Amino acid sequence: GAVVSQHPSRVICKSGTSVKIECRSLDFQATTMFWYRQFPKQSLMLMATSNEGSKATYEQGVEKDKFLINHASLTLSTLTVTSAHPEDSSFYICSARSSTGFEQYFGPGTRLTVT
Amino acid sequence: QKEVEQNSGPLSVPEGAIASLNCTYSDRGSQSFFWYRQYSGKSPELIMSIYSNGDKEDGRFTAQLNKASQYVSLLIRDSQPSDSATYLCADAGANAGKSTFGDGTTLTVKP
Numbered sequence: 547g548a549v550v551s552q553h554p555s556r557v558i559c560k561s562g563t564s565v566k567i568e569c570r571s572l573d574f575q576a577t578t579m580f581w582y583r584q585f586p587k588q589s590l591m592l593m594a595t596s597n598e599g600s601k602a603t604y605e606q607g608v609e610k611d612k613f614l615i616n617h618a619s620l621t622l623s624t625l626t627v628t629s630a631h632p633e634d635s636s637f638y639i640c641s642a643r644s645s646t647g648f649e650q651y652f653g654p655g656t657r658l659t660v661t
Numbered sequence: 662q663k664e665v666e667q668n669s670g671p672l673s674v675p676e677g678a679i680a681s682l683n684c685t686y687s688d689r690g691s692q693s694f695f696w697y698r699q700y701s702g703k704s705p706e707l708i709m710s711i712y713s714n715g716d717k718e719d720g721r722f723t724a725q726l727n728k729a730s731q732y733v734s735l736l737i738r739d740s741q742p743s744d745s746a747t748y749l750c751a752d753a754g755a756n757a758g759k760s761t762f763g764d765g766t767t768l769t770v771k772p
Contacts (some may be wrong), residue, residue, distance in 0.1 A: 547707070580759065580760075589762070589764040589765060590705070590749070590762050592759060592762075595759050623753075632715050639704045639705075641705075648692075648693040648696060648710075648753035648760075649693075649696075649707055649710050650695075650707070650760055651707060652697075652705045652706065652707075653704060653706040654703070655703070655704040
């Protein structure tokens with residue numbers, strides 16, 4: 547099956563700093579990538595959808611200036627959490643979809659802790 | 662009303678039994694449906710996709726789609742403790758854009 551990687555898997559940062567999370571599709575070209583956030587024992591929450599070479603489309607209530615998304619190539623998308631605060635601590639998960647199918651393949655997730 | 666609805670459970674079945682997970686959707690234009698499994702603390706993993714009315718079998722898993730009734734189900738035969746997880750139902754949407762996920766059903770298989 548299709549493989550999606552994420553890096554880092556776990557990060558701890560101080561309040562006010564920025565953190566970048568990378569999402570890569572390893573064996574297919576991802577025309578669309580999605581970024582989700584999940585708090586403990588809660589549902590997946592879609593944050594934004596990004597298409598290669600285009601600006602990301604953010605879901606209602608998600609601050610685009612705080613969560614910067616760049617989908618610069620068909621295999622790489624990045625999420626930067628700017629000026630992170632403790633309430634941004636969460637499990638961030640990316641997924642990727644190719645142009646030939648509708649399935650989403652998820653990365654392993656990044657656990658962010660802001661102290 | 663959520664676009665994709667699942668019973669939150671928890672659903673508990675004994676080892677070896679059949680687990681039945683159900684999902685309804687509201688978008689009549691949806692064409693593609695998926696089941697994902699999410700273990701606690703991990704990201705979702707695609708286990709089944711179904712596009713046509715009827716049944717689709719893959720090992721111990723069978724997905725069923727009924728577009729007229731707008732429901733999708735997942736049957737897990739010979740349930741194992743390792744099947745204990747949250748199962749997410751999703752559709753791809755009428756324009757194959759972003760998927761809409763249900764909140765998930767938590768399954769526990771007791772030895």
